[in-house]
Amino acid sequence: MRLIRQILLRMLTTAVTLIGVAVIVFVVIRVVPGNPIAMMLPPGATDEDVLRLTALYGLDKSLPQQFLIWAGGVLHGDFGTSITSRQPVLALVLDRLPATLELSIMALVIAVLIGGVVALTGTRSRDSGIEAAIDIGNGIALSIPDFLWGLILILLFGVLLPVFNISGRITPSLPLNFVTNFYLFESILRGRPDLWLDLISHMFLPSLALAIPLSAIIGQVLKQSLKETMHLDYVTLSRTKGYGENHVILREALPNAILPTLTLVGVQFTFLIGGTVIIERLFSYEGLGNLAIDAVINRDLPLIQGIVILFAVIFTAVNLVVDLLYAVLNPRLRHG
Amino acid sequence: MSFLTIRNLSAELKGHGVPLLRRVSLQVAAGEVRGLVGESGAGKSMIGKAILGILPRAVAITGGEILLDGVDLLQLPPAQRRRRIGASAALIPQDPLTALNPSRRIGGQITDRLVDILGWQRARAEARARELLAEVQIAEPERVLRSYPHELSGGMRQRILIASAFAAEPRLIVADEPTTALDVTVQKQILKLIQAMQARHGTALLFVTHDLGVVSKVCQKLSVLYAGMVVEDTEVRPFFAGPKHAYSAALLAATPKYTDPAASLQPVPEAVIEAVRREVADADRRAGHG
Incomplete structure (x- = not known):
């Protein structure tokens, strides 16, 4: 009963959030300077042409009217048509979504692995020189933003020591007969190392750039809560039962210390997804972020709206997953 | 031969040189119960922690021996020491609310030592856990074994911790103020339970407490600590008839009596404290020269 109420409440707040995001985005992109119609027409177009095109896209109507028309379409699953590519926004966006999801998830996995190892190592050698070195490393990793890490990684492993690909998602000459756009998942499931190795070679540097700051946060916060847990009775x-340090950290301390980190990872993961916008541009990775930048440059209003709404949906979904995981990992909440 | 023999055990705060234990010697024979009393900070818990190898990182042992069944624990490499302690000694902790892992089921917290350290079959360990819960008078052992700590009361959790301490049939149990954190009504039951379990299993018991009333009920022998030094080591019965050391006598006088609660609430007199401090300083000097 309580669970159902919680789920209903959750869906309600999610709906309100999405409506709020839709209104804000809708208004903001129309208020800021820049006219999509002017971008579409060749130089020397007549005023009449401008008016006709403006009317065609409904941009001559009042803002509330425009919003209602758009929102009405959205309720039917129609997010409008991209001004630049003249294709349905929903199709364009869903086409690019898998690429960005794969990149973000790979970044998250890397961040959790690095952060986890750092936190466990730091806890094991707490109050020593190793822990101090870890703190300094974390500080450096945190104070450099993801796009700068992107440039550094391109320089190091793309130019000076070219072991990874630094542009695109996959080598185009490969046999690209994918059924879905989840290239990485699909090629792994189909057991095609020729494809997924190439994908990872392309995705590793951008996802590492996204992961480094997050791994530092995970390392620092998890280490701190592990250290606090290590003092508990x-x-x-x-220890008196005969267990050594590794076992004590992994089985006794970690499951309890992980909860604060989990909440934080949820919040930070949404920032990481936001970071894909610039990182995808940097690595010419054909995902949602790259699409978003093109849409903004071209003042492609329907496309911008569609992308932002999709990002908002992803963010709320991530928060929901974190809350569910929290309940799974914390028996006190599960039975509460 | 005593099962536990501590000889001249000294410990200090790392880097500060502050002595925490001063050449402590005591013995607990197999099946015997020894009380370890003193005021807060006298070092009584520290001794228990030293035996079980759980001293805080800031504390360093600077000398002495801890013989468990004739083997000096302090001479063993860490891994071997841990296994030896885990197999032959156990702790009944002070606070049952914090001594069980909140994210693990009770069953695993009782059987883990049996399976991982002593190499029992899981089924045998689980049967043993059920048997132990019945022994500490927990109804529905099956349900309790599947429960998480937060689903159980404080008294229940202390029973579980007692059961867990006896799980591997240790030869020595250190009980670190096992009733202090409990409700007064529960205290008595838990005390009786520890006594009954100790008697039935014939385990040597080191009972750390600040409550001389408890000592008179549970223990046969008694060590009184002041500032990390044993000031009196005696049998319980003669002690309560008339303690030899002035500090012990003052401590005994400071214990509230149910017959006349108001009259007996008196602190340890200044003069006695000064005398015992001088004694500690003298002993330090002698040890320094020797």
Whole structure:
């Protein structure tokens, strides 16, 4: 009963959030300077042409009217038509979404792996020189933003020591007979190492750039809560049973220390997805972020709206997943 | 031969040289119960922690021996020491609310030592856990074994911790103020339970407490600590008839009595404190020269 109420409440707040995002985006992109119609017409177009085109896209109507027309379409699954490519926004966006999801998830996996190892190592050698070195490393990783890491990685592993691909998602000359746009998942499931190795070679540097700052946050926060947990009585009791440091950290401390980190990772993961916009541009990775930048440059209003709404949906979905995971990992909430 | 023999054990705060234990010696024979009393900070818990190898990182042992069944734990490499302690000693902790891992089921927290350290079959360990819960008078052991700590009361959790301490049939149990954190009504039951379990299993018990009333009920022998030094080591019965050391006598006098609560609430007199401090300083000097 309580669970159902919680889910309903959650859906309601999600709906309100999405409506709010839609209104704000809709208004903002129309208020800022820049006219999509002017971008579409060749130089020397007559005023009449401008008016006709403006009317064609409904841009001559008042803002509330425009919003209602757009929102009405959205309720039917019609997000409008891209001004530049003249294709349905929904199709364009869903086409690019898998690429960005794969990149973000790969970045998250890398961040959790690096952050986890850093936190466990730091806890194991707490209050020593190794921990101090870890703190300094974390500080450096955190104070450099993801796009700068992108440039550094391109320089190091794309130019000076070219071991990874730094442009695109996959080598175009490969046999690209994918059924879905989840290239990485699909090629792994189909057991095609020729494809997924090439994909990873393309995706590794951009996802690492996205992952480094997040891994530093995970490393720092998880190490801190692990260290606090290590003082607790049940950890001490476990030592008297004959267990060594590794076991005590992994089985007694980690499951309890992981909860604050999980909340944080949820919030930070949404920032990471936001970071894909610039990172995809940097690595010419054909994902949602790259599409978003093109849409903004071209003042492609329907496309911008569609992309932003999709990002908002992803963010709320991530938060929902984090809350569910929290309940799974914390028995006190599960039974509460 | 005593099962536990501590000889001249000294410990200090790392880097500060502050002595925490001063040449502590005590013995607990197999099946015997020894009380370890003193005021807060006297070092009584520290001794228990030293035996079980769980001293805080800031504390360093500077000398002495801890013989468990004739083997000096301090001479063993860490891994071997841990296994030896895990196999032959156990702790009944102070606070049952914090001593169980909140994210693990009770069953695993009782059987883990049996399976991982002693190499029992899981089924045998689980049967043993059920048996132990019945022994500490927990109804519905099956349900409790599947429960998480937060689903159980404080008294129940302390029973579980007692059961867990006896799980591997240790020869020595350190009980670190096992009733202090409990409700007064539960305290008595838990105390009785520890006594009954100790008697049935014939385990040597080191009972750390600040409550002389508890000592008179549970223990046969008694060590009184002041500033990390044993000031009196004696049998319980003669002690309560008339302690030899002035500090012990003052401590005994400071214990509230149910017959006349108001009259007996008196602090340890200044003069006695000064005398015992001088004694500690003298002993330090002698040890320094020797």
